[in-house]
Amino acid sequence: MIIKKLLTRNSGLIQPSEITDQKIYLSRRKFIGTATRASAAIAAGMVMPGLLRNSHAATSLSVKKLSNIRKSALSTQEPQTPYGDVTIYNNFYEFGTDKDQPAQHAHSLKTRPWTVVVEGEIKRPKTYDIDTLLKLAPLEERIYRLRCVEGWSMVIPWIGFPLSALIKQVEPTANAKFIEFTTLHDPKQMPGQRSGVLEWPYVEGLRIDEAMHPLAILAVGLYGEVLPNQNGAPIRLVVPWKYGFKSIKSIVKIRFIEKATASSWMKAGPHEYGYFANVNPAVDHPRWSQAKERRIGEFLKRDTLPFNGYADQVADMYAGLDLNRFF
Amino acid sequence: MQHMQYSPAIKGALFFACLIPLGRLVWFGLHNQLGTNPIEFITHSTGTWTLNFLLITLCITPLRQLSGWSWLIKLRRMVGLYAFFYACLHFITYIWLDQFFDVAAIIKDVIKRPFITVGFAAFILLIPLALTSTHAMLKKLGGKRWQSLHRLIYLIAILGVLHFWWLVKKDITEPLIYAVILASLLGYRVINSNSR
Numbered sequence: 289m290i291i292k293k294l295l296t297r298n299s300g301l302i303q304p305s306e307i308t309d310q311k312i313y314l315s316r317r318k319f320i321g322t323a324t325r326a327s328a329a330i331a332a333g334m335v336m337p338g339l340l341r342n343s344h345a346a347t348s349l350s351v352k353k354l355s356n357i358r359k360s361a362l363s364t365q366e367p368q369t370p371y372g373d374v375t376i377y378n379n380f381y382e383f384g385t386d387k388d389q390p391a392q393h394a395h396s397l398k399t400r401p402w403t404v405v406v407e408g409e410i411k412r413p414k415t416y417d418i419d420t421l422l423k424l425a426p427l428e429e430r431i432y433r434l435r436c437v438e439g440w441s442m443v444i445p446w447i448g449f450p451l452s453a454l455i456k457q458v459e460p461t462a463n464a465k466f467i468e469f470t471t472l473h474d475p476k477q478m479p480g481q482r483s484g485v486l487e488w489p490y491v492e493g494l495r496i497d498e499a500m501h502p503l504a505i506l507a508v509g510l511y512g513e514v515l516p517n518q519n520g521a522p523i524r525l526v527v528p529w530k531y532g533f534k535s536i537k538s539i540v541k542i543r544f545i546e547k548a549t550a551s552s553w554m555k556a557g558p559h560e561y562g563y564f565a566n567v568n569p570a571v572d573h574p575r576w577s578q579a580k581e582r583r584i585g586e587f588l589k590r591d592t593l594p595f596n597g598y599a600d601q602v603a604d605m606y607a608g609l610d611l612n613r614f615f
Numbered sequence: 616m617q618h619m620q621y622s623p624a625i626k627g628a629l630f631f632a633c634l635i636p637l638g639r640l641v642w643f644g645l646h647n648q649l650g651t652n653p654i655e656f657i658t659h660s661t662g663t664w665t666l667n668f669l670l671i672t673l674c675i676t677p678l679r680q681l682s683g684w685s686w687l688i689k690l691r692r693m694v695g696l697y698a699f700f701y702a703c704l705h706f707i708t709y710i711w712l713d714q715f716f717d718v719a720a721i722i723k724d725v726i727k728r729p730f731i732t733v734g735f736a737a738f739i740l741l742i743p744l745a746l747t748s749t750h751a752m753l754k755k756l757g758g759k760r761w762q763s764l765h766r767l768i769y770l771i772a773i774l775g776v777l778h779f780w781w782l783v784k785k786d787i788t789e790p791l792i793y794a795v796i797l798a799s800l801l802g803y804r805v806i807n808s809n810s811r
Contacts, residue, residue: 440655587654589714
């Protein structure tokens with residue numbers, strides 16, 4: 289019945305991406321299977337299919353496929369969150385504070401021409417054209433967990449390349465201890481910036497060793513396609529062991545610095561958001577618990593894992609650091 | 616202004632109108648329209664409608680006095696009970712769908728999270744008001760005592776708005792709107808009682 293609904297809903301609005309992408313189709317089928325089993329297992333009242341599965345079909349504006357993508361051993365095997373959810377449930381305050389507003393408003397963002405200024409404590413400062421950046425390193429698929437500080441999570445097949453590839457090319461000096469990333473600031477393209485909800489432009493940062501970590505990537509796509517605007521086109525950071533807000537979107541500047549600067553969320557709530565923002569079930573947000581999370585598409589909450597399940601790869605970087613203080 | 620007359624049909628129509636927010640949720644649920652995070656959607660919707668009904672309840676006295684439509688008082692109990700009804704749905708959503716009866720986590724939440732503490736307190740305080748909403752209970756308690764008990768609604772509404780205010784991550788536009796409306800409804804009563 290659910291499948292029938294899926295097929296009949298949105299008829300006439302079907303995008304080429306929906307028809308051709310077998311991966312999405314398969315992941316949906318897998319998802320519906322999971323949802324069906326879960327609803328069978330859960331007592332009465334859970335009969336409403338809407339409780340367990342997403343309502344939105346894939347409606348991508350950009351159907352541009354990326355080619356020559358390598359698989360990566362760093363990818364997770366977990367079921368992927370459907371494309372329709374990944375591209376409609378977004379926190380991107382530059383386009384509004386509601387989850388569905390980025391998908392509604394991000395069409396006003398122009399991703400060409402686009403340049404990224406790389407400057408600061410480096411030997412080769414340079415302004416990169418986005419199309420040059422796209423060819424900087426071989427593109428890889430990285431299927432990562434994403435844990436939002438709000439308590440929900442997804443599994444997303446990003447396309448990108450290691451941030452370290454760019455860092456090596458610009459040759460940081462000995463003074464380069466931190467990297468500051470900046471999002472585009474243009475209220476005409478980003479209507480949410482007319483509100484004072486955050487200090488604009490959005491700024492984020494990483495310690496240089498974090499930035500050099502193989503898991504940290506610059507993403508330019510997802511689900512094999514060019515990144516939709518609402519997901520941070522044309523280029524964004526993805527650091528899967530940190531809360532989602534660290535993974536800054538629509539980057540225009542990467543600056544190498546000696547002393548860390550405060551990120552946008554640190555300025556907005558110094559007691560609530562720290563510089564590291566590593567996923568940590570033991571350190572609660574002052575207003576809500578971080579012990580559990582709701583994986584989008586699942587009914588029961590699951591336990592949140594230290595460093596979002598990447599502790600084996602990244603915990604060494606924080607040895608000796610009091611994670612209660614440096615949250 | 617036309618002098619609007621009371622008819623039982625108004626009450627009947629309002630009874631069904633008050634069920635629309637619930638009907639909408641059920642409809643969305645059956646048609647896969649609850650969005651990417653359905654449980655969050657249900658939690659927010661039932662919470663919003665609890666606040667809406669609380670504020671509508673508080674509108675009735677000023678509206679009655681300003682319009683002269685004394686029959687509006689006949690609708691107040693029903694609207695107030697709907698506030699309690701949506702509060703129950705909100706509470707059930709939290710303990711069932713959100714926490715899935717994880718009693719330890721719920722207790723911890725109520726103690727540690729101020730926004731849940733005040734929301735929980737508001738819900739508990741609504742219970743005696745719902746239980747004493749009948750005519751028989753009004754008679755049993757006596758008008759004066761009944762009235763002072765039911766003045767708890769002011770505190771409940773304040774706690775409810777605070778609950779909303781403290782839970783939003785950053786954008787306080789919506790809770791601010793509720794706070795302004797509540798402040799004017801309470802302010803009206805202060806001014807009214809002083810001028811009498």
